Amino acid sequence: MMRAPRTTVLTLCVATTLLAAACSSRSGLDSLDPSPSEDGSSEAGGSSEPPPDAPALEPLPEEIPGELQSYYDQELAWSTCGGGYQCATLTVPLDYENPGDGDMELRVTRSEATNQGQRIGALMMNPGGPGASAVDFVQSSAEYIFPTEVLARYDMVGIDPRGTGGSQPVECLNGAAMDEYTMTDRTPDDDAEQDALLAAFDEFATACAENSGADLLSHISTVETARDMDVFRSVLGDDQLHYLGFSYGTKLGAVYAGLFPQRVGRLVLDAAMDPRLPTLYTDREQSGGFETAFRSFAEDCTSSFPSCPLGSEGADDASSRLSAFFEQVDAEPLPTGTDRPLTESLATTGVANALYAEFLWPDLRAALSAAMNDGQGAELLSLADDYNERGPDGTYGSSNFAFPAISCLDSPAGNADVAELESNLGSFEDASPTFGRDFAWATLLCAAWPVEPTGHPVSIAAEGSADILVVGTLRDPATPYAWAEGLADQLSSGVLLTYDGDGHGAYGGNSPCIDSAVDAYLLQNTSPEDGTTCS
Template sequence: MTMSLRTTGRLALGLLASTALLATACSSNDRPDERAPSGIGETSPAPDAPPLEPLPEEIPAELRSYYDQELSWSACDAAGFECASLTVPLDYENPDPADDIRLTVTRDRAGDASRRIGALLMNPGGPGASAVDFAQGSAEYLFPEEVRARYDMVGLDARGTGRSEPVECLSGPEMDEYTLTDRTPDSDAEADQLLAAFEEFATGCQERTGELLGHISTIESARDMDVLRAALGDEDLYYVGFSYGTKLGAVYAGLFPQNTGRLVLDAAMDPRLPTLNTDREQAGGFETAFRSFAEDCVSGPDCALGSEDADDASRRLSDFFAEVDAEPLPSGDPNRPLTESLATTGVSMALYAEDLWPMLRAALTAAIDEGDGGPLLELADMYNEREPDGSYGTTMFAFPAISCLDSPAGNEDAEALEDTIGSYEEASPTFGRDFAWATLLCAAWPVEPTGHPVSIAAEGATDILVVGTLRDPATPYAWAQGLADQLATGILLTYDGDGHGAYGGTSECVNSAVNSYLLENISPEEGTTC
């Protein structure tokens, strides 16, 4: 199956790469509650996270030159887009021009300049996916012509990502070896190998990235967005963010509520949750998404996972993972057989969008019935951004680098893991162990976290539109409920469907509601479900 441009742009760029994988008609009804179907709306009570305080409205004198800079635009490779470099301080608390970093920004000017609303920044998530690539490759397909006529389409590669001084960790061959590592060790020796792989990865990031590794937090990237807003000449920031991009957008609103324009936060994260909760609940989200796929698969002919029910399909998939753990399948690349880790990554990749289910069905048939691991490896490579020449994109490096800086590790060591792994397996019998062991990557991280869970109210901001999908694999629906609830002006739009992110997909109800908000500043009625 060939993915559509919309799918490649919105999903394959890694809307939310999970740590473990290194990841209708409208009705105006009451908001879905905590009694939603199994796996939906189930989340640990939000802890007492401290509030994110807004920054002073007056720009500090030492930052004025960054806000007053003029961007020098030139043509990009992408037709219709131009590119520029935005200069920002490495450390906002101690700005020093000698340490400045340069971020790449791209834009396509509004088609109707006389009716221009502003610059519409977009972020595809990750963290670590390239907003420049996303804007250039997907804006035309994601946003209808009437939105593109009224807004400049803008992508800013956040610090440490894409073309903005990206984090570097391992070479292509080293990444190949890293992705082969068993992520669900069955012995002390395998556990030692996994922990050693995490240490090697973390050390590589420190050695190849240097001081920047300690200055790629979400708060710093949100501050970069405000500098860009001023450099573009806009009083308000307009924004559409997916997955991790919702956290980035919410943090921006919390820091700069007075500058917040129309924000769309689709496939939302809840910034109040600590890493342990987030990873465990995300594992549950993938379990829910897999069961939705499994029900569809077993209802049709020739499903490699059987013809009974989702429970049986889950058992068969777990058996398959155990089989490739014991004996990896040939994939067509003698140096890269399909291991359990790569098989898990391939399956998980296809759960991001219902459009990918036919590809997953075919890949499982090839692997289980024919002993060919090639199609599942192709899905894993898509997720890992591995190119045919053996090189890797930057998302797999930036994701843990930003995540581990933003919040303390879910488990500090293997001993702590033993106390929590059961809760991961309960949340997700299929993917739980993988997610649990992956938490130890941040435990090996060479830079101490500078962030922590926060509650974001963004008092004074205009309405902020939060979009949640009931069977989202990577960002459980309860997170969208939580984000909308804590935002003082949050409006929740619910999509009763599958996949990671709703806007730009097949729901005309969702698309119409979001477009009306962007174009007319009309929010959907509270409790609207599509």
């Protein structure tokens, strides 16, 4: 799945391998207008077959177990860390079932509400991934996402999930090895390329085990992070959790609600995931989501820009041209002015990155023009490096490692081996002629993972919780709209708010209608009418 920046630096989603993130889309891309059908389902963003039933996530007891009370009662030593923020270290058990086995130290941050007299509480934020730093996100983005009224009445807080950011981050390959990994052919055409890809997965997984350790890799699940959030809520002095989560952050928020429904305050889940879906479904549907997003970009490019590198004949022709370009780059990588040529995998990553937000479409047009017309790959490489969090010094961000580590622990691999993958490959290609093969082969990273999964898909009702606001975007590339429908439907108090637009995530400047509805929910605890659609 894929992760990505938003207008304010949202790191949100990718596939469980070389393309890497946490979301999905749909097979069946007949329409670029995925409006609800008569039966209430959407025309784009759902699977072509119903997923298997998922067991219910059972809530935890309301009373805090005695062996955990000291964690809930701890006092944090806050210190200033720039920009009006304070930072501290939160101590939580490595294993909640066996708290005597050791602790973890998690980085947390806060800035206090500017109007303490009317303070509602702390508003915890998570940007997604999984693997993104919530601390960095809060400190860099809160003032741009929220209006002054929200900043006045909430403390802005963040906790780096275990295994990410400043919370004992997962470590895997060094920069040079990651350069090789990201260039590996993800759509193998013969046995030699297939063997090379499988070897790359094995090398990556082995490096994660050697450099992170089994104890860490076995205890960074979404359920454990949700329990950490409850400890942080208590330490902050709030009886209820107020929360804004994007992308994977919606899964994290939903799991929290399922475990602690009585402690749910005002929860906003934007670019929602459906926790009932197995990995095979999410990866396949996400490939379809990127297909839908690409076709939306292609329609705009081919109809509005005479110099569009994808021609002027519409989305079908543009898709064929892009696929042909990928094949050419696979055969002969493009120069970039560096010692790293633009391979097919890097080109695919660059294109996918620019589909996360409509404001990146001009960059994508320019990059494709340089590559397809002039044979120069530098601009697509830059988009790929941005997605992969590769710095100018050749180092990579740790979310590249935390993403598969958390994802592979949360749910069994989509395909257990090559034979199973080949039996499912056609459904990926149906979902996305452009990206399907890439996403399909990506599922095999979890099959090579060094620790067994501890989680599985679950259905979350959160019976007894307050209203939970679920936001979905019709043409979201990484978290298909059907996921928002599914999450809102399974939550007993879910309220669905729809953005008829493009990009990954809606709140925070994309739509005044969406922003005003979310702000009213946060400030007045007033939910929009279920099913409201904004443009």
